Amino acid sequence: MGLVSWLVLLPFLTTVAVVLTPASKSRNIRWVAALGTGAHLLLTAFVTWKYWQAASPDFPSMKTALATKLYLVERMPWFESMGIQYFVGLDGISMAMIILTSIIIFTGVMASWNVEVRTKEFFALLLTLVTGVFGVFVSFDLFLFFVFYELAVLPMYLLIGVWGTGPKEYSAMKLTLMLMVGSAFILVGILALYHVSGTHSFDLITLGQATYDSDFQRWVFPMLFVGFGVLGALYPFHTWSPDGHASAPTAVSMLHAGVLMKLGGYGALRIAVYLLPQGAQYWGLFFMAVTTINILYGSFGAITQKDLKYFTAYSSVSHCGFVLFGVAALNMMSFKGAIIQMFSHGIMTGLFFGLIGMVYGRTHTRIIPEMGGLAKVMPWLATCFYIAGLASLGLPGFSGFVAESSVFLGGFFGNPWHDITAMRILTLLATCSVVVTAVYVLRGLAKVFAGPITDAHFEHLTDATLTERISTGMLVATLAVVGLMPGTLINLIESSVYPLVNRLHAIGGKF
Amino acid sequence: MDQTMELGFALKNAWLILALPFFSFLIVGLFIRPLSKRAAGIVATLAIFLTACFAYRLAYEYFFTLPGALEGIHKAFVPWSVEWLRYQENMVVSLGILTDPISVMLMVVVTTVSSLVHLYSTGYLHGEDGYGRYFTYLNLFTFSMLGLVTAPNIVQMFVCWELVGASSFLLIGYYYDRPSAVAAAKKAFIVTRFADLGFLIGMLILGFFGFQFFGELPASVTQGLQPFDFMFLTHPEVGAKFLAQGGSFLGISLVTLSMILIYMGAAGKSAMFPLHIWLPDAMEGPTPVSALIHAATMVVAGVYLVARMFPVFAVSGDALLVVAYVGAFTCLFAALIGCTQDDIKRVLAFSTLSQLGYMMFALGVSSFENPLGYTASMFHLFTHAFFKALLFLGAGSVIHAVHSNSIWDMGGLRKKMPVTHVTFLIATLAISGIFPLSGFFSKDEILSAALESGHTNIFVVGLVVAGMTAFYMSRVYFVTFWGKHRTEGAHHAHESPPVMLIPLIILAVFSIFSGFIPFAHFVSLPSPHGGEGAAHGGIDLAVALPSTAVALLGIGLAAFFYSGDTSRIEALSKSLGVIYTTIKNKFYIDEVYLFVTHKIIFRFIAAPIAWFDRNVVDGGVNLSAWGTRKAGSGLSRTQTGQVQTYGSWFVSGVLGILLVLWILSFERH
Amino acid sequence: MIENIVHTTLFYLFAAFAVLCALAMVSTHRILRAALYLMGVLGASAAFYVLLGAEFLAGVQILVYVGGIVILLVFAVMLTSSNNLIEEKPSLLRKLVALILSASFFGISSGIFLGATFNVSSRLSGASSEKIQDTTAAIGRALLDQGEKGYVLPFEIISLLLLSALIGGIVIARKTQPEGGK
């Protein structure tokens, strides 16, 4: 059992521990979950350190590398005759995602401190879900990847269905099914890759060394991209997201918008673009156009929303559009931007949903026009909300700016395979969303927190509790740290982005 | 920069100018504020005073100790920088400090005004709930503004640009339970954000070409620089390449396009027409904030940006023309509105707009051949900071006493508030351009720059506006301080506490004497071929006499209409009819914006998209689910329970397979 | 070749008889008559077997089929339709569907049969050509032979089948009221 396996095993063991804790004491269950995820946070820190030690000497050489290089690798044959392995490891991108997930789940547990209904099942499912997420980020065997991928998606059904609000069954079903249809396409793609490569292996690195003819790449790439795109809220497959998020309980929204939606972008980059450079070159512009729609459409859609969660969900559609936009733009900066955006949006939207949950827990409404003046009674939450809002509109000093500016630069700088003018026009259109974002974020925030208190019973509401402060504080701090010192994240991921770009240039070709 | 050169303490440790306010912001915001509001104010103020001292020291070292400084040669260099954001190789944005004449000058201005405003605020906001929060924001603003001023590259500029926008937003919305303040804050942010979109896009274009040229230019040009650095972008060879290879879009050369876009950002921040609408509303913030942000420092950031990018603007002559004409128009337009407003702060706001217009067109009319405008603009920026801050703080003092913003609620305050009165008068005269106050010098320089560069039409506008400025400022002065008190508030008004008066006095001193600084010696347009441009100071009588004359005329008119009873002005405004109401309503620009945003964008874009999403896209998803279910129930109808039907299916299945196999085998064999 | 003529004539006679019986069987409304017609078809089949040289089979056919199974079916008719021996007519649609399906099956299959070439044994030029003479003994031996040509295994399997059909039949048809029903 190596370190990386522990990253997956620890949440699983926590799940087991939660299951074994007597159901009568919900307090104990919470503590078990908190300790487990807290320990995971420490473990992640340690692993990051280890990763850094192992990887940093290679940084210079990665600039010309064509293959992703992994560290802390563990390999074990699994279904040997099919070439399926238990193959886990880390590179910079997955390390960043692990850090993100670890933070979000810890804060998510903190934010669900007041779940009293069927507490045990709740935490067990939540931790199962996160086990899957960690698994996805560390696995480099596509079979294993897919196993974890679905494991991460399914618990959502129950989490939303049981602990959700509103039309929860409908939303839960819609979410699950749409994501599953997406994963169905991924499955087709993975199998096609496996057989066509002739490598008899699902190992990403090995598959990366095979050659695929360009016709094949042309049809498999969209399968994979759309398949992952469903989870990444690619237009028009995003509609699970508003309903799903609106119905989900706090921690689930946090985890889902914060981490799960990132699996989409991660997969698209890691698998679709990495393995099928020519496919990416063929389809890049098309997907840039689609994601531009995503970006603008999401932000315009958010303007008129009345429900805070719908509001945030649409904003997520817009922001996740940046991730996929960056992936589709196919250059160094856009890739980097996409990855940073994943991280940044993860933290930011986690914060958003956490806060919405906390506010909802107090006001019992999420309808924006019904609220007002809450800053007076809950200054902490209001401050955090403002910070999240400002971060979401890409205010420099928070991570969103780093990400979005990278994506814009990447899109604007273009790549050798697509018409530069078209790319620029799309980029400029996408850029326009920063204004729209400002409009809806500020309108929403102003209505909810500023102005006079609209309802007498709001007068007696309390500010954040200790756990809530820990949770929100951590997220805010992360946003600021990455925003103020983007070097931390960039150094982590940069060496792993090089191979992606180098491959595009090496295995290129004009159509 | 010559590495062997001995740097003084301040230049060596230039990072302190950012670090002091930043850490003060963090410490005050996170730790002190929750413990004690009072301590928060004190610490924040002290930190900014310390920063101001440091800035003075730095300015001294820069202007007086560096080699060649005394001869009037002030080279730009970066005493400190660290890598901040690495987009990719050769595309690194650093966090650093650029010292050149204008940045050092602005450091002085910002820290001075900021520290005085901090001090003033300790009195002005005494006992309010958000006291600690206020100082946190103020520190944040100071930090961001200094970051903007010292930015060595355009990205840092943009970053801090956004941050000052955000802190301005926070400060305008300081009274967050007041809907008008919230709306104003929102408006300010969104309008400037919209303008920043232009900045951002312009930056993308510049960055792209910068990056492209970076690889093509010899190492002597790119040495130690990055594509986003001002020192690179404004390099003459880069400009030449821009002209040669920039290409064009829709018939406009890309360099012009990008500079106009960047100017859009500048215009947003500096509230040029038609992006000016946020500034008058921004007066909803506490008055010291208006003094600091919306008069003295942040709003001049646009001017500063244009000055910073001046060589590139100069490369594209058209962009400069845009700057000049928009500036001149705003100058006139705002002055017109200023004459009709009743809210003291709004009058000041419009006067700020108008003065910013001066600065802008001064930049717009200058060129490497006629570099005077550049100096003049910076000079006016410098003097304006002081007298406008003074005006605002004075107005704040009055408002503090009267508890109203309307000038018609005041009156007769000259006895009750002597210090305020005198300082306000000084500032009024300064802005009106009366010799020997500072405004006179800087405004004259602008006017003569316009005249000399051959933009006579702009000169005429400037001259007219000079008179109007004198008129509306004197109007405020007379209505506020002369006549009888019109309300109870004015009756019970009394002088403000010393912490508020001291800044007034200090600023008054600056307003009087800053005009005598031989500004051209320090700040002048760096010529493209090294060395300093031949900027000449001094008074051009051909300009000074008429401008003084119109100023006096304006004051006289104001005295005629407003010093005593107001029936004359009422008659005049009535006779002007529609024109008067249009001007009073700020030409209905706000209404147009409101119409566009709410009626068009929200109703015809956002709402349809939301509807489309819920009904068409989501409808598609639901339709597929519905279709599946329908198919299921349709299919279950074939499950009739009739065994013979099943048998029929069975047999037809056999026949079907047979046909399939047969047809397939035809194809194969 | 009179043998051939007789053979052929018999074939067509029995074929016509069998087909007519079969048609009558499926179209009569009286179920007991249907049983009778079935008996006719099966009897004709026995004749076919004789024509095909499988005399033993013909005997088995008469004994088991006609004598056993059809009688069983008649019992079944008696036990299940004591009061309505006349069957109601099937619906037109059902008849039509059945007609189309069975006709197309017949059309397609006979088309295939007529067009197919069989690997017809060369030894078979006439009815009296050489073949296994004593089929009865051969079948008897084969059924109990464990070797290459033996059928002891399917024979045993079929005995298990018959046994379980017997047990099952008894269990199901035993006249007991089910518990817990209505």
Place this chain on the structure above:
Amino acid sequence: MGENLVSFLEKTPDVSHWLVLSSLLFSIGLYGLLTRRNAVGILMSVELLLNSGALNFILFNRFISPGNIDGQVMSIFVIAIAAAEVVVGMAIFVALFQQRKTVDVTQMNMMKG
């Protein structure tokens, strides 16, 4: 005419004639199976089907591989299987009749959908 008939009759029926006959019987059986409303009638049609299957085996045995008796043995088994099927079917129909008082298959649609 007579000559024609004789020459026609002189040619003994060939394998395809037999096959067409069995196919015809089979199709008639199918028709019966698909139209009879009495379950026992259906069972009778099944007998017809099985019978034509058995006929096939015998005729193939005769024509294709007269050297062995596989086809005939198969026919014996088919007859046995037919018997077993009838036994079981009869038992089930009788039991059903006790419950529903009819064995009309068109009424056997309590479970559907």
Place this chain on the structure above:
Amino acid sequence: MFTLILPELIVILTAFLILGVDLFVSEKNRVVLAPLTLVGLGAATAAIFFQMPEAGALFGGRFAVDSVTWWFKFLFILSTGITIALSLDMLDGRKVLENAQTPRLRFRGEYYTILLFTLSGMMFLVSARDLITLYVSLELATIPLFVLASWKRDGNAGEAGLKYVIMGALASALLLYGFSLLYGLTGQTDLHAISQGLTPSPLLWLAVALIVSGIGFKMTIVPFHFWAAEVYQGAPTPITAYLSVASKGAGLALMFQLFFRVFGGFFKDWQIAIAVFAALTMTLGNLGAIVQNNIKRFMAFSAISQAGYMIMGFLGPQKESIASMIFYMWVYVITNLAVFGVIIFHSNQTGKEEITDYRGLAQTNPLMALGMMLGLFGLAGIPPLSGFVGKFFLFSIASATGFHWLVAVAAVNSTISLYYYLRIVRQMYIEPPAAGAKALEVSPVLGFTVTTTVLASVALGVFPFFYNIVNAQTSGWMSLFVK
């Protein structure tokens, strides 16, 4: 040599033993029958393991044992054993609620005997190497099931029996006709000899079509699946389970026998047809399941769609095809039996079979609900359950043979199936229990059976051990028949 047929002999002897014991013991003491049966099945399993490395033929080549037969036989024995374990509560009646509407099943001895006979039929089916043995053993594996399906002797059981017997007879007749044509084409009954003598011709396609209908009936392939819903609904629940696993397994074995052994030479001719039927079967099965309310009917459609996945393994001569299909069959059997375990537990206790009757089960009987959920997810193919792994391997075969569209159809179908499986999960987990619902009592046997099957279903997916063994033993099998 004798050991080759030992498992079958043990099963048959056990059947006779049960029949004998049943005659001589009183009703009360007949509880010993079940353990006896299970012991017999255990012995047969042991015999299979005992013979395992040995392969060979008996009875002049009519009966043969090879690597594939072991796994099928083992599977049949296992599913029979589990079925018996699941029937215990209904037969011995100790745990059935007194007012439950489900009547107790009677005639234990006969029940076990007939089950064992069908089991032996299936075992012979796998080992049969000539048409006659194949057909006869197929009938042995089918006809007694008609009886078992109407064992309850109520109206629905009778109707189920009627439909089953008529459709079964039709299928058997069509199959027989097809066999006769095969015989006619070659003059041989030996499967290997037939496969040598066949050449593509319309007559062959007619034979194949007729044979497919027979197989389709056993495996419930569209459009031969219609009987399944009603028979599953009317049959006693353990028999439903048995039909859905063992009978379907027998169908798969039959298909192995015919499509690999006999038609293996020209798989390219029927490959596309298989793909079409696989797609049709899984789609229509799934669509049918969406609207069902009765859980057994629902499981019938679920089983139909599973058959569609199973036959994907026939798409091409991949090395892994055999192992994949056997593995999936195993997985499916175990998972399906786990689900049926819970269904039987529930209907024994409540006498209800509607999906909505499962509401709140997670709160009254959390472990059973968990078992049900895992079982259903396994059927839907959710990782890391074995159902996913099995499906993945099957999809892999389709992908390897170039049927990417079929993979897409199958994968989307998995999603549809998830939709209806989630309906049950929703009832169990999301809906609150009915007012006053108490925890239902779980009998030890059922509890044990469900637990072990669920665990096995998880373990098969997580640990490659089983698949590796099957694959190692069967990977060369197909090359004998398919070129």
